[in-house]
Amino acid sequence: MTAALSDLTPLGSGKVRDLYEIDDKHLLIVASDRISAFDWVLPTPIPDKGRVLTALSMWWFDRIADIAPNHVVAVDDSRIPAAVRGSAMVVRRLAMVQVECVGRGYLAGTGMKDYQATGRICGIELPPGLTDGSKLPEPIFTPATKSAVGTHDENVGFGVVEAQVGSATAAELRRLTLAVYGRGVEIAARRGIILADTKCEFGYDDAGTLTIGDEVLTPDSSRFWPADQWQPGRAQPSYDKQFVRDWLANKSDWDRSSPPPELPDEVAAATRQRYIDAYELITGLKFADWMS
Numbered sequence: 001m002t003a004a005l006s007d008l009t010p011l012g013s014g015k016v017r018d019l020y021e022i023d024d025k026h027l028l029i030v031a032s033d034r035i036s037a038f039d040w041v042l043p044t045p046i047p048d049k050g051r052v053l054t055a056l057s058m059w060w061f062d063r064i065a066d067i068a069p070n071h072v073v074a075v076d077d078s079r080i081p082a083a084v085r086g087s088a089m090v091v092r093r094l095a096m097v098q099v100e101c102v103g104r105g106y107l108a109g110t111g112m113k114d115y116q117a118t119g120r121i122c123g124i125e126l127p128p129g130l131t132d133g134s135k136l137p138e139p140i141f142t143p144a145t146k147s148a149v150g151t152h153d154e155n156v157g158f159g160v161v162e163a164q165v166g167s168a169t170a171a172e173l174r175r176l177t178l179a180v181y182g183r184g185v186e187i188a189a190r191r192g193i194i195l196a197d198t199k200c201e202f203g204y205d206d207a208g209t210l211t212i213g214d215e216v217l218t219p220d221s222s223r224f225w226p227a228d229q230w231q232p233g234r235a236q237p238s239y240d241k242q243f244v245r246d247w248l249a250n251k252s253d254w255d256r257s258s259p260p261p262e263l264p265d266e267v268a269a270a271t272r273q274r275y276i277d278a279y280e281l282i283t284g285l286k287f288a289d290w291m292s
């Protein structure tokens with residue numbers, strides 16, 4: 001008999017995912033239907049978002065299996081409560097490396113901010129004249145260290161990662177992150193999507209092997225931009241969240257400093273469809289077939 005989610009020990013929640021303990025060697029990661037925008041988790045869930053992101057992450061794990069092993073044990077397993085079937089993964093418990101490993105080929109987000117302030121990202125000198133959304137001369141590894149809940153990760157130089165995990169591991173993290181990013185870029189490009197950046201998390205398994213954890217190459221861990229709308233010099237439209245951002249940005253009675261309002265049903269429904277469209281475009285699969 002399958003356990004209920006309430007039988008599992010919660011190990012913590014991120015903005016949009018929840019983590020539970022199954023046993024001393026296994027965890028359950030549940031991708032929720034929560035969505036964030038402008039640094040807030042919105043009060044309105046996006047139906048099926050957790051299932052779409054789990055399906056997409058699983059698809060990518062297969063496509064990067066030659067780059068590094070990952071923590072996934074199962075998505076269809078008696079240990080997964082029925083309520084979260086399709087949006088949850090049983091994973092091996094890893095000793096996590098406390099570094100957010102980001103690969104980026106375009107200027108956006110904190111990369112853009114750091115470049116504007118210093119001409120560098122994570123100590124990497126970039127040419128002058130780049131603008132929001134610019135393609136970088138080559139993809140770069142821009143690590144960040146995790147910070148307390150509610151604060152942002154801090155971009156750090158490669159030397160900080162070396163000091164934290166050792167030079168050999170730091171070099172491996174960079175190599176693996178850029179390999180994952182490169183594979184993502186190549187596959188997304190064939191579908192008309194620019195993968196601007198992606199964040200990976202790694203950990204060591206019981207055998208001491210560096211292993212990919214968390215989720216990979218999802219819209220929550222990456223920036224997906226429609227290639228045909230790419231136009232450096234402005235914020236790029238987000239493949240998945242643009243309806244949400246546009247609606248919130250036009251809500252003149254919301255000032256971004258207080259909790260955001262509920263989304264109208266049609267905005268939530270349109271956003272749900274964007275996640276499904278992204279899944280189907282990238283994978284060539286029908287979302288209706290996911291675990292059916």
Ligand code: Q0N
Binds near residue numbers: 013213
């Ligand atoms: C772990 N985080 C941060 C899930 C993801 N395989 C693992 N073993 C041990 N710890 C972790 C993993 C993984 N993945 C990863 N925290 C613990 C990201 N979380 C945020 C909440 O949801």
